[in-house]
Amino acid sequence: MERRKLILGAGALALGLSAFPTEWAAAKGARKRHILFYTRSQNFQHSVVRRKEGAALGFAEQIVTDLGSKHGFDVTCTKDGTVFTPGNLKKYDAFFFYTTGDLTKEGEDNAPPMTAAGKQAFLDAVRSGKGFIGSHCASDTFHTQPDERYKNHGSEVDPYIAMLGGEFIRHNDQQNSTMRVIDSKFPGLSGAGASFVRFEEWYSLKEFSPDLHVILVQETEGMKGPDYQRPSYPATWARKHGKGRVFYTSMGHREEIWQDDLFQSILLGGIAYAVGNVKADVTPNLSTAAPNASTLPVEK
Numbered sequence: 001m002e003r004r005k006l007i008l009g010a011g012a013l014a015l016g017l018s019a020f021p022t023e024w025a026a027a028k029g030a031r032k033r034h035i036l037f038y039t040r041s042q043n044f045q046h047s048v049v050r051r052k053e054g055a056a057l058g059f060a061e062q063i064v065t066d067l068g069s070k071h072g073f074d075v076t077c078t079k080d081g082t083v084f085t086p087g088n089l090k091k092y093d094a095f096f097f098y099t100t101g102d103l104t105k106e107g108e109d110n111a112p113p114m115t116a117a118g119k120q121a122f123l124d125a126v127r128s129g130k131g132f133i134g135s136h137c138a139s140d141t142f143h144t145q146p147d148e149r150y151k152n153h154g155s156e157v158d159p160y161i162a163m164l165g166g167e168f169i170r171h172n173d174q175q176n177s178t179m180r181v182i183d184s185k186f187p188g189l190s191g192a193g194a195s196f197v198r199f200e201e202w203y204s205l206k207e208f209s210p211d212l213h214v215i216l217v218q219e220t221e222g223m224k225g226p227d228y229q230r231p232s233y234p235a236t237w238a239r240k241h242g243k244g245r246v247f248y249t250s251m252g253h254r255e256e257i258w259q260d261d262l263f264q265s266i267l268l269g270g271i272a273y274a275v276g277n278v279k280a281d282v283t284p285n286l287s288t289a290a291p292n293a294s295t296l297p298v299e300k
Contacts (some may be wrong), residue, residue: 033073033093033275035133037064040079041109042101046137048255049098050109060098060135063258064267071268073275081114086121094131094245094274095122097138098252123159127242131274132163135267136252139205140168150206150299157207164248165209165239169296172225174201174253179235180217182289186238187278188269189215192262201253205233206296212237213282214289216266218250231292236266238273238282245274245282 039049039061048060057065061077068075076092081103089095101107103114114122119142126132142160144152149169161167180195202218204227216236220228236249247270257263272278286293 033277034091035064035068035073035075035094035096035271035275036083036089036092037061037075037077037096037098038079038081039077039098040081040103040111040113041099042103042105042107042113044100044137044140045108046098046100046253048252048258059255060252060258063264064096067264067268067271073271079109079111081118082112084114084118084122086125089121089125089130092130093276094133094271095126096133096135096271097141098135099141100137101140102142119160123163126163126244126246129243131244131271131276132241132246133267133270133274134164134246134248136201136203136250137168138248139164139166139203139250143167144207150296153206153296161207162209163241163244163246165212165237165246166205166234166248167207169204169206170227171201171203172223172227174199175224177202177223178219179251180219180232181215182217182285183213183215183281186213186215186269186280187272188265188267191265195219196262198251198257198260198263199254200251200257202228202235203250204228204230204297205235205250206294208234208286208290208293209239210286211284212239212286214285216249217290226297229297231290231295233290233293234286236270238270238280239284240282245276247271247274 049058051058065075142158144157176199178197181192214234214237217232218235219232238247273280
């Protein structure tokens with residue numbers, strides 16, 4: 001695998017997983033949390049969740065499972081949509097999606113789809129107090145219909161997108177880009193500095209919920225490709241969905257990102273927030289963090 005130099009903001013070089021407070025993931029005296037990591041790909045399947053022949057888990061699934069072992073939470077990995085029933089969902093404290101497409105339909109990885117009732121049961125579970133964590137292509141899931149990306153901006157969004165707080169449009173070539181840190185007090189961000197740079201597949205996003213608590217902003221200045229010719233916009237955020245807690249980061253395409261200490265720390269912070277083991281201020285700040293985020297490129 002090609003290796004690229006990681007460029008870090010001030011303070012981030014000192015950050016390692018050993019610096020992550022374990023009690024954020026496993027609160028002292030609290031019941032051990034259980035996360036369902038759902039990695040079904042109804043259309044494009046990313047390499048980090050593709051299970052190689054003879055392997056029980058994909059690359060990202062193994063990393064999240066190992067993080068759970070190290071930091072005190074259980075992880076069940078599945079591509080089987082039939083697990084989304086009201087009774088089964090009660091077993092989990094949070095749901096982690098790395099998914100693509102309409103998960104109620106047959107598709108790319110031949111895994112059993114969830115039913116429409118299963119999708120509703122999942123959304124109801126989050127609204128009623130469960131947690132949700134999404135990485136990268138979790139925003140490329142259940143698109144607003146018709147799926148015209150730029151053209152349907154402002155249409156009534158799918159209930160899943162409304163829960164998540166944003167929707168994938170497209171991406172251009174992978175490249176270095178700057179993540180500006182808006183909330184360094186959010187769990188997992190204390191060592192990130194004012195900004196950091198990573199080589200990644202960066203998503204252009206839309207349909208931002210007005211109640212987002214923006215954690216990281218995608219700085220678009222200097223980025224190459226038509227999808228980034230727009231003002232800066234949210235790339236990592238948290239929000240409340242009814243009684244539930246939602247966390248999303250656009251990062252997570254490349255294997256080296258999943259192995260990166262800073263990404264893992266951010267992810268662990270999001271997990272700790274989603275399962276309710278740590279308090280976080282998620283006051284809406286979209287209007288100040290990325291005031292022109294709804295201004296999209298002109299599609300040519």
